Amino acid sequence: MLDFSRNQQKQAAYQAVNPKGSVPALITESEDDLLQGPWVHGDAYTICDPYLFAISSWLESDGVDTAALPHILAHRENMLARSATQDALSQLS
DSSP, rough: OOOTTTOOHHHHHHHHTTTOOOOHHHHHHHHIIIOOSBBBBBBOTTHHHHHHHHHHTTGGGOOOOOGGGGHHHHHOOOOOOOHHOOOHHTTTO
């Protein structure tokens, strides 16, 4: 498990979202600190967005309570609304 000993609030949030310690710290940090708007870097879509989308697509299968991740879920919905994402996903089937 990550060491949040200097920040008990972050430790509690991390444990609530990730009780087994299997989710990368990126998800918790993205939810709390990094997401600045509809995209990872605010209003500008960047290469970071598809990466976060891919990682966030695994959360439920990893047993993560996504109810505690409203920003991540909103980002995932924004990504799914993009025609480029739909085109890419259609090629996987």
